[in-house]
Amino acid sequence: xxxxxxxxxxxxxxxxxxxxxxxxxxxxxxxxxxxxxxxxxxxxxxxxxxxxxxxxxxxxxxxxxxxxxxxxxxxxxxxxxxxxxxxxxxxxxxxxxxxxxxxxxxxxxxxxxxxxxxxxxxxxxxxxxxxxxxxxxxxxxxxxxxxxxxxxxxxxxxxxxxxxxxxxxxxxxxxxxxxxxxxxxxxxxxxxxxxxxxxxxxxxxxxxxxxxxxxxxxxxxxxxxxxxxxxxxxxxxxxxxxxxxxxxxxxxxxxxxxxxxxxxxxxxxxxxxxxxxxxxxxxxxxxxxxxxxxxxxxxxxx
Amino acid sequence: xxxxxxxxxxxxxxxxxxxxxxxxxxxxxxxxxxxxxxxxxxxxxxxxxxxxxxxxxxxxxxxxxxxxxxxxxxxxxxxxxxxxxxxxxxxxxxxxxxxxxxxxxxxxxxxxxxxxxxxxxxxxxxxxxxxxxxxxxxxxxxxxxxxxxxxxxxxxxxxxxxxxxxxxxxxxxxxxxxxxxxxxxxxxxxxxxxxxxxxxxxxxxxxxxxxxxxxxxxxxxxxxxxxxxxxxxxxxxxxxxxxxxxxxxxxxxxxxxxxxxxxxxxxxxxxxxxxxxxxxxxxxxxxxxxxxxxxxxxxxxxxxxxxxxxxxxxxxxxxxxxxxxxxxxxxxxxxxxxxxxxxxxxxxxxx
Numbered sequence: 001x002x003x004x005x006x007x008x009x010x011x012x013x014x015x016x017x018x019x020x021x022x023x024x025x026x027x028x029x030x031x032x033x034x035x036x037x038x039x040x041x042x043x044x045x046x047x048x049x050x051x052x053x054x055x056x057x058x059x060x061x062x063x064x065x066x067x068x069x070x071x072x073x074x075x076x077x078x079x080x081x082x083x084x085x086x087x088x089x090x091x092x093x094x095x096x097x098x099x100x101x102x103x104x105x106x107x108x109x110x111x112x113x114x115x116x117x118x119x120x121x122x123x124x125x126x127x128x129x130x131x132x133x134x135x136x137x138x139x140x141x142x143x144x145x146x147x148x149x150x151x152x153x154x155x156x157x158x159x160x161x162x163x164x165x166x167x168x169x170x171x172x173x174x175x176x177x178x179x180x181x182x183x184x185x186x187x188x189x190x191x192x193x194x195x196x197x198x199x200x201x202x203x204x205x206x207x208x209x210x211x212x213x214x215x216x217x218x219x220x221x222x223x224x225x226x227x228x229x230x231x232x233x234x235x236x237x238x239x240x241x242x243x244x245x246x247x248x249x250x251x252x253x254x255x256x257x258x259x260x261x262x263x264x265x266x267x268x269x270x271x272x273x274x275x276x277x278x279x280x281x282x283x284x285x286x287x288x289x290x291x292x293x294x295x296x297x298x299x300x301x302x
Numbered sequence: 303x304x305x306x307x308x309x310x311x312x313x314x315x316x317x318x319x320x321x322x323x324x325x326x327x328x329x330x331x332x333x334x335x336x337x338x339x340x341x342x343x344x345x346x347x348x349x350x351x352x353x354x355x356x357x358x359x360x361x362x363x364x365x366x367x368x369x370x371x372x373x374x375x376x377x378x379x380x381x382x383x384x385x386x387x388x389x390x391x392x393x394x395x396x397x398x399x400x401x402x403x404x405x406x407x408x409x410x411x412x413x414x415x416x417x418x419x420x421x422x423x424x425x426x427x428x429x430x431x432x433x434x435x436x437x438x439x440x441x442x443x444x445x446x447x448x449x450x451x452x453x454x455x456x457x458x459x460x461x462x463x464x465x466x467x468x469x470x471x472x473x474x475x476x477x478x479x480x481x482x483x484x485x486x487x488x489x490x491x492x493x494x495x496x497x498x499x500x501x502x503x504x505x506x507x508x509x510x511x512x513x514x515x516x517x518x519x520x521x522x523x524x525x526x527x528x529x530x531x532x533x534x535x536x537x538x539x540x541x542x543x544x545x546x547x548x549x550x551x552x553x554x555x556x557x558x559x560x561x562x563x564x565x566x567x568x569x570x571x572x573x574x575x576x577x578x579x580x581x582x583x584x585x586x587x588x589x590x591x592x593x594x595x596x597x598x599x600x601x602x603x604x605x606x607x608x609x610x611x612x613x614x615x616x617x618x619x620x621x622x623x624x625x626x627x628x629x630x631x632x633x634x635x636x637x638x639x640x641x642x643x644x645x646x647x648x649x650x651x652x653x
Contacts (some may be wrong), residue, residue, distance in 0.1 A: 009564035110628035161512030198511035213466035
């Protein structure tokens with residue numbers, strides 16, 4: 001399937017291994033990525049906090065660009081925060097015809113020919129996997145099942161809350177998809193306290209201690225539940241859980257060694273790609289419990 | 303009728319065994335409330351089960367408990383909504399507050415203390431009018447969202463910031479603060495905001511996790527009120543706080559204007575040192591840089607971050623950046639203050 005692909009900023013900035021692994025995995029899932037490389041940052045909730053109409057207009061431009069992609073079935077992102085921040089803007093735009101007309105007028109002045117039409121479908125890779133590709137198809141594509149790999153799911157706030165905007169209901173139990181995907185890939189789901197909690201990243205500049213305590217607590221919980229790794233569909237969570245993990249360990253005063261994988265990396269391992277192709281060596285916490293580096297295959301836990 | 307198993311987390315301070323789980327079987331129709339089930343247990347099986355309740359109509363705010371993974375009022379929670387496939391319902395006392403007994407938590411120790419902290423009464427602008435205050439209708443409609451709060455503590459229970467920072471002012475008190483900040487009769491708007499912005503456990507301590515929005519049984523959406531408090535503090539009153547809250551927001555908005563995409567390596571120093579290229583030379587930014595050096599060094603070592611690329615940042619192409627600038631110019635020029643935004647909702651008619 002052809003999708004208008006929004007990689008977000010951080011996947012091309014401080015977590016380049018995310019963008020790279022998505023590009024590597026896409027053909028194996030028959031996803032054709034048409035990158036929206038003309039679009040601006042989603043604002044991550046911060047621009048909406050500053051001026052909601054500014055965030056809405058910037059994202060309306062992104063949506064309009066996505067709607068111009070020939071043959072794209074929908075827009076796809078690989079970041080929980082982009083998903084949530086864009087959904088919030090889309091909700092305001094879709095709810096009010098007059099407001100949308102005003103935003104579109106600004107858009108047309110800024111870039112003639114651009115206009116957002118109500119009702120774009122924008123899905124995080126996780127939702128696309130379960131709802132568009134399907135778990136059966138995914139299971140059939142697995143070439144190297146993640147047998148005995150104990151994976152802790154970590155969603156990121158923006159794709160599990162608020163439930164109404166996220167669209168979690170009986171038909172779309174989106175707060176279970178990570179577990180379903182881990183199982184479909186042959187892995188073992190680890191039940192630990194952090195799955196639906198906040199990584200703490202948004203307050204890393206305003207209250208660093210609290211931010212690191214949040215990240216550290218979830219990592220420690222996963223460690224105590226004997227997880228081999230966590231998997232996240234959000235690069236901002238990844239920054240606080242992986243890049244900041246040594247700092248979180250200092251904050252907690254206890255050692256932490258919990259590898260954190262981006263969702264496309266976990267997919268890639270199961271679909272037969274090598275750890276190198278997925279740039280797993282770029283993580284701050286080396287996924288040694290996930291990978292037997294000498295043989296470059298998924299290894300059994302220690 | 304359906305069979306349910308209530309798995310209740312119990313605690314009695316007088317016996318010294320600590321908290322424990324106890325299961326009770328109840329048969330009730332699926333649309334009956336969790337409170338009815340708990341009262342059936344208390345009435346028919348174990349009179350020692352402690353819980354608070356009064357109105358049974360989601361008005362008094364007494365019966366907050368944690369069930370089905372989050373805080374809710376037992377009285378407006380249908381059994382079928384919190385039971386798993388086997389009819390099991392896990393019921394716990396609310397979180398972030400000390401447990402007094404079973405499902406009864408100490409609201410005074412946490413919730414009410416925080417409410418008192420935000421001066422929860424009107425500080426009218428002097429001089430008082432001779433007769434009633436005349437205020438825009440829309441402004442009062444606006445604060446009714448926060449006035450809908452019934453002080454049940456569900457948002458406090460599920461706040462993920464409070465979990466790691468018990469001193470955080472928290473969602474309920476922040477919503478209460480907005481109730482007065484948004485009230486046109488109040489004369490202490492700036493003082494209230496400065497207080498909450500400068501407090502290192504104030505409005506900039508919220509992680510934007512949406513837990514309080516999902517927990518609130520009355521649609522108060524405390525997190526949304528916190529974001530509005532930040533906007534009024536930072537944008538309308540230009541309060542530059544010591545917690546980097548305003549600087550972070552300003553720097554973020556400026557960088558997206560200048561680059562179109564997030565420039566992480568500029569955002570951090572500017573959040574600490576001030577919103578310009580020179581921000582990184584401010585002592586506060588330097589201090590943060592020294593603290594972050596191990597993480598930065600590791601990221602460079604792993605090839606995750608390339609120093610040259612990180613310092614240059616990513617920028618949209620010229621034409622796209624022009625469009626972004628035009629959007630900023632159009633939307634930011636003459637952007638209404640939050641009060642004007644509210645007043646515009648119904649044309650600002652008087653009531």
